[in-house]
Amino acid sequence: MGKIEDLRQFAIFKELTDIELQNIAEIVKKHEYPADKRIFEEKSIASNLYLLLKGKVVIKKKSDLGQGQIIIDTIKPGEIFGWSSISEPHNFTAAAHTVEASEFLTISSDVLRDLFKKNNHIGYRVMTEIATVISSRFRHLSQQYANQKK
Amino acid sequence: MREAKKIDGKPVTEQELRQFNLFRRLTDNELELIRVMVSREEYQANERVFEEKSEARKLYLVLEGRVSIKTKGDFGRREIVIDDAIPGEIFGWSAIAEPHTSTATVITMERSAFLTLDSQTLIDLFEKNPDIGYKVMAELALVISSRFRKVIGQFVSYI
Numbered sequence: 001m002g003k004i005e006d007l008r009q010f011a012i013f014k015e016l017t018d019i020e021l022q023n024i025a026e027i028v029k030k031h032e033y034p035a036d037k038r039i040f041e042e043k044s045i046a047s048n049l050y051l052l053l054k055g056k057v058v059i060k061k062k063s064d065l066g067q068g069q070i071i072i073d074t075i076k077p078g079e080i081f082g083w084s085s086i087s088e089p090h091n092f093t094a095a096a097h098t099v100e101a102s103e104f105l106t107i108s109s110d111v112l113r114d115l116f117k118k119n120n121h122i123g124y125r126v127m128t129e130i131a132t133v134i135s136s137r138f139r140h141l142s143q144q145y146a147n148q149k150k
Numbered sequence: 151m152r153e154a155k156k157i158d159g160k161p162v163t164e165q166e167l168r169q170f171n172l173f174r175r176l177t178d179n180e181l182e183l184i185r186v187m188v189s190r191e192e193y194q195a196n197e198r199v200f201e202e203k204s205e206a207r208k209l210y211l212v213l214e215g216r217v218s219i220k221t222k223g224d225f226g227r228r229e230i231v232i233d234d235a236i237p238g239e240i241f242g243w244s245a246i247a248e249p250h251t252s253t254a255t256v257i258t259m260e261r262s263a264f265l266t267l268d269s270q271t272l273i274d275l276f277e278k279n280p281d282i283g284y285k286v287m288a289e290l291a292l293v294i295s296s297r298f299r300k301v302i303g304q305f306v307s308y309i
Contacts, residue, residue, distance in 0.1 A: 063306050070306060086288075087295040093302055116284060123284035124276060131291045132247045138298045139253040145305045146223025146230045 002028035002105055009078045010051055012129035020122050023115060028105040039096040039104075046085040046092045048106040052077050055102025061094040072144075073137060074099075083134060085109035162188040162265060169238050170211050172293065175285035183275060183282065188265045199242075199256040199264075206244035206252045208266045212237050215262025219254045229255060232301055243290055245269035 002025045007013050013021060028051070033039065039050070042061060050057075057075040062068075072094055075081045084092045086109050116123030162185055167173050173181055190213075193199060199210065202221055212235050219241060220229040232254060235241045244252050246269050276283030 061302060061306055072302065072305075083291075083295065087292045093295075093299050116288075120281040120284045124280035124287060127284055127287040127291060128247070128276075131243075131287050131294060134291055134294045134298060135244060135247040135253065138294055138301065141298060141301050141305065142221045142232050142253065143223045145232065145301055146221050147225065148305070149223075149230050 001026055002030060006053055006105065007051075009053075010080065011078065012051075012080055012126055012133065014129065015125040016122060020119065020125075023119065023122065024107070027111045027115065028107050030103065030105055032103050033098045033101070035098055035100050035102075037098045039098065040082065040092050042092055042095040044092050046082060046090045047109055048082060049080060049085050049109055049112060050082040050096070051080050051105040051107070053103040053105060055104075056099040057081060057096050057102055057104075058099055059094045059096055069095075072141060080130070080133060083130060086112070086130065160190065162190065166213065166265065167211075170240065171238070172211070172240055172286060172289045174289065176282060180279070180282050180285075183279070184267070184272075187267055187271050187275070189268075191264045191266050193258045193262050193264075195258055195260045195262075197258050199258065200252050202252055202255040204252050206242060206250050207269055208242055209240060209245045209269060209272065210242040210256075211240050211265040211267075213263040213265055216259045217241060217262060218257050218259050220257065221254045232304070233297055234259070240293060243294060246272060246287075246290065247294075 004018060004021045004025055007021050007024055013024060039057065052075050054077055058071050059073040059075065059081060060069040060071055063070055081096055082092065084090060116127065164178065164181055164185060167181055167185055173184065176184070199217065214237055217235050218231055219233040219235065220231050222229050241256055242252070244250060250269070276286070
């Protein structure tokens with residue numbers, strides 16, 4: 001179980017009331033990882049959403065041409081990753097590794113989906129923020145791609 | 151870019167809206183609340199529908215035709231195609247996701263017909279009916295993440 005104060009630092013929960021945050025706190029699990037440790041692999045089954053509390057995580061993807069890995073994104077405290085867990089086909093698009101010793105929360109996507117169905121206010125608020133996060137990452141990725149193509 | 155030609159007098163039908171996955175979780179009654187807000191617009195080929203970084207006010211649903219979705223990147227020199235949208239697909243999602251600024255430029259590749267939804271009217275509906283809001287935003291998250299996967303695929307095949 002997590003703490004409401006920890007959850008408050010995440011923009012995806014910014015519109016939730018204390019009672020709603022308590023519902024979320026009851027379904028999160030806390031993890032601590034050392035630096036340079038793999039959190040999940042590309043193409044593995046995505047069943048958890050991740051919320052970074054402390055440290056730094058990079059999201060990497062293998063190049064098709066076999067020239068190593070591309071860093072797609074760097075996650076800082078207060079940000080989420082692993083959102084493939086809430087979108088079909090529920091396989092991670094990329095791998096996640098810690099850069100520094102990190103603490104993060106995980107939420108089972110099945111449990112989260114059940115909560116959203118039971119409480120549509122939480123569902124609407126959180127899903128709107130998640131869509132905003134994905135949209136912002138999409139913008140960032142498109143620009144990286146456009147810059148590389150020059 | 152010019153003002154889109156608004157088509158009046160032809161009501162939007164439930165059947166037209168049902169072809170969009172964005173609304174697939176809605177009941178008939180919920181879809182009716184959306185239907186009454188929808189407008190029609192038509193564009194000729196090679197017209198700019200909106201520009202990257204402009205204020206995003208409308209969500210677009212493609213009924214006919216095809217559009218190309220482009221970005222200039224940080225240096226702003228040359229537009230590259232990042233995706234397209236065909237009938238049954240949507241674009242302009244920045245209208246309902248903060249900061250409400252278009253992530254890309256959209257240009258028609260052929261004569262095209264769209265259904266459009268004013269973002270503020272739609273957000274007001276979601277605020278009053280969070281169940282509709284949840285169902286539509288969950289589908290929107292799927293649309294954006296699927297586009298994200300597509301761009302990642304293009305990116306890694308290029309590097």
